[in-house]
Amino acid sequence: MFYGLRCIACGRSIELERIVYTCPHCGGLLEVVYDLDKIEISRQSLEGVKESVWKYRSLLPFPADIKPISIQEGGTALYRCDRLAASIGIDELYVKHEGLNPTGSFKDRGMTVGVTKALELGMEVVACASTGNTSAALSIYAAKAGIPAVVLLPAGKVALGKVAQALMHGAKVIGIRGNFDDALTLVRDLCEKERFYLLNSINPYRLEGQKTIGFEIADQLGWRVPDRLVLPVGNAGNITAIFKGFVEFRAAGITDTVPKMCGIQAEGSCPVADAFRAGKKDIEPEKNPETIATAIRIGDPVNAVKALAAIYDSGGLADTVSDDEIIQAQRDLAKLEGIGVEPASAASVAGLRKLVENGAIKRDESVVCVTTGHLLKDPEEVITVCGAPFEVDARIEEVMRVVRER
Numbered sequence: 001m002f003y004g005l006r007c008i009a010c011g012r013s014i015e016l017e018r019i020v021y022t023c024p025h026c027g028g029l030l031e032v033v034y035d036l037d038k039i040e041i042s043r044q045s046l047e048g049v050k051e052s053v054w055k056y057r058s059l060l061p062f063p064a065d066i067k068p069i070s071i072q073e074g075g076t077a078l079y080r081c082d083r084l085a086a087s088i089g090i091d092e093l094y095v096k097h098e099g100l101n102p103t104g105s106f107k108d109r110g111m112t113v114g115v116t117k118a119l120e121l122g123m124e125v126v127a128c129a130s131t132g133n134t135s136a137a138l139s140i141y142a143a144k145a146g147i148p149a150v151v152l153l154p155a156g157k158v159a160l161g162k163v164a165q166a167l168m169h170g171a172k173v174i175g176i177r178g179n180f181d182d183a184l185t186l187v188r189d190l191c192e193k194e195r196f197y198l199l200n201s202i203n204p205y206r207l208e209g210q211k212t213i214g215f216e217i218a219d220q221l222g223w224r225v226p227d228r229l230v231l232p233v234g235n236a237g238n239i240t241a242i243f244k245g246f247v248e249f250r251a252a253g254i255t256d257t258v259p260k261m262c263g264i265q266a267e268g269s270c271p272v273a274d275a276f277r278a279g280k281k282d283i284e285p286e287k288n289p290e291t292i293a294t295a296i297r298i299g300d301p302v303n304a305v306k307a308l309a310a311i312y313d314s315g316g317l318a319d320t321v322s323d324d325e326i327i328q329a330q331r332d333l334a335k336l337e338g339i340g341v342e343p344a345s346a347a348s349v350a351g352l353r354k355l356v357e358n359g360a361i362k363r364d365e366s367v368v369c370v371t372t373g374h375l376l377k378d379p380e381e382v383i384t385v386c387g388a389p390f391e392v393d394a395r396i397e398e399v400m401r402v403v404r405e406r
């Protein structure tokens with residue numbers, strides 16, 4: 001076999017048939033590892049292949065006969081953003097807009113792999129806890145695969161567009177009176193008891209799909225690796241996965257370096273940034289996380305240890321931004337570049353602005369910000385921030401009065 005499962009803490013190998021999400025020996029997080037001597041991948045082999053998560057199939061954990069559950073995820077735009085760059089004060093800025101995936105977030109990359117793995121393992125029900133996007137993605141891939149999905153959401157705390165997706169694609173949607181961290185604890189227990197397949201980012205296979213963001217950025221930049229990657233951090237899976245992608249491309253000889261990974265959290269929900277500032281390798285969970293960016297309102301990120309390792313190993317950093325800075329960055333992306341994102345995504349650009357202002361990132365560094373979810377995910381936040389549209393009588397003078405108003 002060209003891949004295996006390994007515990008990042010004790011280094012033991014785990015049998016591939018076992019349905020476990022953490023190490024049965026020490027409780028550590030698991031990761032998929034590859035034997036690169038058995039894998040054929042090169043710049044030449046990738047040339048001309050249609051952009052998609054499955055373009056990089058030789059670095060995904062499946063035998064050749066497994067058919068993916070796919071809805072054309074990946075292949076998202078990497079925009080060069082000169083107006084935004086000028087306003088922030090750097091020379092070369094790109095935005096990787098993951099909001100352009102089928103359900104409008106990067107989670108689709110994880111779920112195409114995760115749900116395909118669920119079927120390969122013979123699992124009959126998939127489940128997750130979610131602040132919204134994971135549930136939307138799980139629901140659509142479960143629908144495509146023809147298996148039931150169960151999703152646990154923090155009641156009243158999930159953006160409307162995301163709940164709508166989970167409902168319409170047919171998941172069993174259960175709001176729990178508690179926060180995301182409570183929901184995750186519950187769903188882990190549920191999956192254990194009912195033999196449901198857990199597809200939060202503690203599942204190491206799901207992260208394999210998300211690492212293709214890193215592959216794709218290098219590919220789209222003509223095999224160049226940016227100096228910095230800046231992205232929001234919630235449950236801390238994505239920063240881990242993307243770094244893994246860059247590390248694997250370097251190990252395979254496709255690229256020659258990795259970017260400095262810069263994780264941005266909201267001020268009211270920042271255990272990873274706190275741990276980084278204290279020079280620690282693990283977090284102290286935050287009991288009552290709060291931020292307008294509901295997608296990253298997470299106090300006890302399951303992948304914190306992996307994420308902090310990615311940050312330290314790459315020479316990156318973690319920092320925080322305020323909700324006001326997030327909203328301003330959301331407006332900047334929308335108005336300067338035509339990129340519509342949900343608040344959590346804008347944390348990346350808010351973080352970049354702060355890091356350039358305080359000198360942590362230099363003008364001449366090349367930067368990619370990952371915008372993780374689409375604007376339409378959270379229409380209620382948009383109305384709160386922008387106000388409702390004008391309403392007038394259906395007469396031209398009334399319309400002109402408003403048009404002329406400053």
Ligand SMILES: Cc1ncc(COP(=O)(O)O)c(C=O)c1O
Nearest residue numbers: 133234235236237238295372373
């Ligand atoms: C839109 C959005 N951005 C960022 C994040 C944070 O990603 P991660 O949990 O992988 O750190 C999430 C959810 O996790 C999300 O839905």
Ligand SMILES: N[C@@H](CCOP(=O)(O)O)C(=O)O
Nearest residue numbers: 130131132133134200201235
């Ligand atoms: N923002 C996430 C939170 C769950 O993260 P996961 O990556 O562990 O599934 C969501 O969309 O639910």
